[in-house]
Amino acid sequence: MGRWSRQLLTLPPTIYLLIFFAIPTVIMLFASFRFPGDYGGLAPWYSIEDGSYAFDLTWENWQRLFESTIYLELFVKSLGYAVITTAICLLLGYPLALMVSRSEKKRRDLLLLLIILPFWSNFLVRIYAWMIIFSPTGALTMAVNSLLDLFGIAPVSLMYSPTAVIVCMVYVHLPFMVLPLYANLEKHDPALLDAASDLGASGWQRFWRVTWPLSLPGVYAGSILVFIPVLGMFAIPDLLGGTNAIMIGNVIKQQFIESRDWPFGSVLSIMLTIATIALVWLGTRSGHRVKHG
Amino acid sequence: MARGRMNWLKLFSTAVFVFLYLPLLIVVVYSFNDSKLNAEWVGFTLKWYGVLFDDTEMLTAARNSLLIATFSAAVAALLGTLAGMAMSRLRLRLLPALVLAPVAMPDILLGVSLLILFIMLNISLGLVSVILAHITFCIGYVALSVQARMGSMDDSLIEAARDLGASPWQAFSRITLPLLAPGIIAGALMAFTLSIDDFVVTFFTAGVGSSTLPLQIYSMVKIAVTPEVNAISTLLMVVTLLLVTLASRFNKHALRGTI
Numbered sequence: 417m418g419r420w421s422r423q424l425l426t427l428p429p430t431i432y433l434l435i436f437f438a439i440p441t442v443i444m445l446f447a448s449f450r451f452p453g454d455y456g457g458l459a460p461w462y463s464i465e466d467g468s469y470a471f472d473l474t475w476e477n478w479q480r481l482f483e484s485t486i487y488l489e490l491f492v493k494s495l496g497y498a499v500i501t502t503a504i505c506l507l508l509g510y511p512l513a514l515m516v517s518r519s520e521k522k523r524r525d526l527l528l529l530l531i532i533l534p535f536w537s538n539f540l541v542r543i544y545a546w547m548i549i550f551s552p553t554g555a556l557t558m559a560v561n562s563l564l565d566l567f568g569i570a571p572v573s574l575m576y577s578p579t580a581v582i583v584c585m586v587y588v589h590l591p592f593m594v595l596p597l598y599a600n601l602e603k604h605d606p607a608l609l610d611a612a613s614d615l616g617a618s619g620w621q622r623f624w625r626v627t628w629p630l631s632l633p634g635v636y637a638g639s640i641l642v643f644i645p646v647l648g649m650f651a652i653p654d655l656l657g658g659t660n661a662i663m664i665g666n667v668i669k670q671q672f673i674e675s676r677d678w679p680f681g682s683v684l685s686i687m688l689t690i691a692t693i694a695l696v697w698l699g700t701r702s703g704h705r706v707k708h709g
Numbered sequence: 710m711a712r713g714r715m716n717w718l719k720l721f722s723t724a725v726f727v728f729l730y731l732p733l734l735i736v737v738v739y740s741f742n743d744s745k746l747n748a749e750w751v752g753f754t755l756k757w758y759g760v761l762f763d764d765t766e767m768l769t770a771a772r773n774s775l776l777i778a779t780f781s782a783a784v785a786a787l788l789g790t791l792a793g794m795a796m797s798r799l800r801l802r803l804l805p806a807l808v809l810a811p812v813a814m815p816d817i818l819l820g821v822s823l824l825i826l827f828i829m830l831n832i833s834l835g836l837v838s839v840i841l842a843h844i845t846f847c848i849g850y851v852a853l854s855v856q857a858r859m860g861s862m863d864d865s866l867i868e869a870a871r872d873l874g875a876s877p878w879q880a881f882s883r884i885t886l887p888l889l890a891p892g893i894i895a896g897a898l899m900a901f902t903l904s905i906d907d908f909v910v911t912f913f914t915a916g917v918g919s920s921t922l923p924l925q926i927y928s929m930v931k932i933a934v935t936p937e938v939n940a941i942s943t944l945l946m947v948v949t950l951l952l953v954t955l956a957s958r959f960n961k962h963a964l965r966g967t968i
Contacts, residue, residue, distance in 0.1 A: 421877075422795070426804055429792035429848060433807035436845040440822035447825055457828060512725050515718040534729045536953050538906050540926045541942040545732035547934055548739065548747045555735075555748065587732065590725075648815020651908055655930065665817050672821050672913065685821050692814055 441689070448682035449473040456676025477679045481687070487667075491687065494664040497578075497653075498646040501585045505593040505642045506635065508586065513597035513634075514627075517604070528598065535591040543655050546584040550575040550656065576658035584652050589645065593638040600634025601627070640699035644692055664688060733946065740939035747934060757940040767941065769918075770925035777836060777911075777921060778904035781843035786897040788844070789851025790889065793896075796852060797859035812849040819846060820913030827914065834916030842914040843904045850903065851896030858892025891959040898956035902949055 451459040451474060461470060481487050516527045534542070549556050552573050561571035574580050604627065612622045650665030657663075664684060671681030739747045743754035761767060792808050795801060811819055819842070827838045866888070870880040908923040915924060922945065929938050 422799060425791050426795040426799065426801065429788040429795075429852070430804050430807060432788055433804075433811070433845065433848065436823065436826070436841060437807060437811050437819070440826040441818075443825055443829065444822045458825065461829075508725050508728075511718055511721045515715075515722040518715065518718070530726065531729070533950075534733055536902070536949050537733055537946045538923060538926075538942065538949065540908050540923045540930075541736060541945060542732065544926065544930055544934075544938060544942060545736045547930060548735055549732060551747065551934060553746055553748045558748075587728070590729065644813065645815055648817045650817055651927075655927075665815070668817055668821060669912075672824060678825065681821060682825070685818055688815060689818055692818075696813065 444682045444685055446473075447679055448477055448686050449475070450679050451476075452677050452679050456678070458678045477683045480680060481683055487684070490662070490664055490667060491691075493662075494647055495691075497582065497585070497649075497661075497663055498643050501582055501589065501646045502593075502639050502642045504582070504586045505590055506639065509590055509593035509597055509638065510631075510635075513594050513601050516594075516598050517601035524602075528595075531594050532591055539588065540651070542588055543584055543652055546580065546587065546656060547575070550580045576656070576660050578657065578661040581653050581657040581661040584656050585646050585649060588652070589642045592641040592645075596637035596641065597631065597634040600631050600637075604630055636699050636702050640695060644695060647691065647695075648688055736939050737943050737946070739936060740943045742936060745936065747936065747939070757936040758944075760937050761940045761944075764937065766920070767922075767925055767937075770920045770922050773836060773919055774905050774921040774923075777839050777843060778901045780840045781847050781904045782897045782901040784840075784844045785847030785851050785900045786893055789848045789896055789900070790855050790893050792848060792852040793855025793892070794859060794885075794889075797856045808849045808852045811846045816846070816907075816909040817913075820910045823910070824913045834914060835919045838914045838916070839911055839919055839921070842910050843907060846907075846910065847900035847904060850899045851893065854896030854899065855889060855892045858889050862888055895956045895959040898952055898959070902952050902956070905945075906949070 447458055451472075453459045459470070512531065516524055516531075519527065548554055550573075551557065552575060557572075557574060564571060608626050608630075609622050612626050617625065648665050649663055650669045653661045653663045653666055654669070657666075664687075668681055668684045668688070671677050671684060735747075738750075740757055741753050741755070742750055743756070744751040792804060796805055796808070823838075823842045823845070824834075826832075827834060827841075832838055832841075862885075867880050867884050870884050871877075875883065905922070907921075908927065911921050911924055912927070915921065920928075922941065926938055926941065929935065
């Protein structure tokens with residue numbers, strides 16, 4: 417195929433993604449400097465009544481972000497949720513990935529399949545499962561409360577709590593942590609561990625001095641894959657957190673759907689975009705530094 | 710020492726597996742429970758599946774989901790194949806970024822920016838807007854699947870065909886396309902599954918009358934937890950399981966494709 421016809425083939429997907437991904441992102445950036453419409457949404461760029469165009473911009477929406485500390489606190493809180501979720505995923509996922517990478521070759525594929533399979537059930541179904549578990553009449557809550565009752569402790573309810581939100585976010589994102597970790601751990605040369613024990617290293621020393629430093633690229637990759645979707649999450653806090661666990665995604669949703677203040681919703685979305693890009697950049701940079709010393 | 714540690718690892722991993730599977734098992738078991746509450750086991754019944762098939766809103770949502778997934782997967786298969794081929798053969802900068810960014814970003818950002826775009830362009834929110842949105846995030850998965858397939862293809866086959874007098878089009882349709890087919894099919898099946906699964910992007914781009922299964926489940930559980938949701942959840946699990954098994958027959962890494 418000629419050079420030109422090859423280049424021509426790239427046009428359809430490029431144009432599609434420019435129209436439906438790149439341009440909407442740029443429009444959102446502009447929208448963050450525009451005025452809300454009379455009935456919510458965005459003020460029109462073109463007025464049908466007098467045929468005039470209006471391109472005036474304002475700083476108001478961005479000023480509102482910094483006027484009070486509410487929104488900055490919200491970002492910090494969302495980052496906090498993402499940090500805790502990522503940390504628990506790492507704590508649960510690392511031993512799992514290590515176990516899979518150290519088991520017999522034949523069994524590895526089956527074990528990996530078992531880790532990925534729950535991920536393929538519908539996202540909302542997985543949230544719903546935890547709604548059943550945490551519901552006040554659910555078996556778990558009943559069992560926990562009857563146990564607490566024995567010790568004379570008042571019954572607890574986990575539904576609509578930050579704990580419920582974090583448990584579910586860990587549940588949904590765990591495979592994202594395990595797979596990159598496994599891909600890394602699988603490549604380690606077992607001879608390195610043998611050499612370490614020949615040199616007198618104990619079990620813990622071998623882990624902290626050999627396995628852990630070598631697995632850092634996998635740790636970074638897995639952490640990024642968990643951290644980013646969690647940071648922008650709205651469905652899980654919406655269904656399991658109620659008003660007690662609000663994240664930035666909930667406020668973005670609220671601005672676009674309920675309050676219909678799109679310019680301010682755009683401000684928050686642009687902030688989330690910037691945070692995401694910064695995280696990807698940081699993650700790939702640290703991953704790179706580890707790889708190349 | 711090493712053996713002892715492996716046993717601890719195994720014990721811990723078993724606990725994590727219970728954590729992964731118990732919630733889904735609970736959903737399935739309660740879908741057969743003869744009680745309105747997801748609490749005590751009362752007795753076996755199939756009545757929640759009956760309720761499901763009498764629920765016209767749920768059936769419309771199921772039809773919408775299938776329609777959206779079919780169209781999105783078909784268009785994404787076409788555009789994604791072009792993108793995947795181009796990405797493996799040409800040194801491009803813009804296209805790989807455009808293909809991967811919608812996959813890497815939190816999906817709420819794609820949802821709200823498309824909502825602004827559709828309203829600005831006067832595209833009414835409905836099946837069409839949802840399909841246009843789903844294609845955007847599906848292209849990447851097909852492109853990656855096709856790119857991987859291209860990477861394992863032997864270029865000398867095409868050169869041989871050309872040496873034997875095949876036109877560029879003949880070489881493409883008789884050699885390249887059949888060899889790429891498993892990658893395209895696996896990518897398209899994955900796109901189909903992800904489209905059926907999507908909640909967030911659909912939430913922002915759907916309008917009245919274009920509710921999908923995830924949207925329908927969302928609005929139901931927002932009001933109250935009912936065993937009908939268990940029944941539809943169980944059915945969805947079975948359908949997804951079949952699709953993913955099918956996809957992995959064409960491409961053994963399809964299962965891991967999205968991660």
